[in-house]
Amino acid sequence: MRSPIPDYLTDALRSVAADTSGATADYIPELAQADPDRLAAALCTVDGHVYSAGDADVEFSIQSISKPFVYALALADRGFDEVLSKVWVEPSGDSFNQISLEPESGRPRNPMINAGALVATSLSGPPGAGADQRFERIVDGLSAFAGRRLEVDEAVYESELHHAYRNRALANMLRAHDIIAEDPLVAVAGYTRQCSLLVTTDDLAVMAATLANRGVNPVTGRPVVSAPVVRQVLSVMSTCGMYDGAGDWMTRVGVPAKSGVSGGLIGALPGQAGIATFSPRLDRHGNSVRGVDLFQRFTADMGMHLM
């Protein structure tokens, strides 16, 4: 029997299509030029079925949605103690690009804001790994989450790197506090490259479903990270994934989630499914306007709220 899910997703997209509020991110010139009307939704169940509607096979840069996955790799590669000593797990209550470091230690408050994500990037791969080896690990790891080889969008990478003044400032602060050991510019380049990896909405649903499926990619059947790592990542996504909109999100939508400035949004429902949406216009927190609306609708219709 044909599944009703694709029709449901198509209806859901139709219900938000007229909303043109919000704006594409303009601090990364290449993103400002994105087609703002793109719209997609995808769902991947933990038994590996992928359903989607709209522009679900259109590629866009992953941006901050890379953060939970790279955090997972850092935890897997360096262990909890080392990672937690360098990046903590409390919501900052600030926007994603604020300094938000603990006053004495200089440790970023969590790995979902840019400061903490720079640290997670620097902790991926084996101890002593150079920038190239670390990036290989990140591409391999995120590709394993997606179930296909991901590539960098070089134009987005160059465009962001040349305007990454805030991230350079953050990396310099982290270096001054000995939270990262490397040249701050190298740290920013690695993090920016990770944000420039191209994904589709279908990919993001599979990546989220891998988290929902205790770290095993439900489409390829391949284990990517351990269940304790997934528990840590989903917990941090619940409290910090939507930045200074995280509390509002958790009460209204109620699933661990992560947004990105290119307009992607993922949610992972443990034991059930990964869900992803794509719509480039953003609200004041840097979260996709129509993506947030779609997730509110999914929660209302499918009872997704964890509580």
Ligand code: DON
């Ligand atoms: O570092 C940045 O500013 C971007 N590469 C990523 C920010 C982002 O996606 C924030 N999310 N909504």
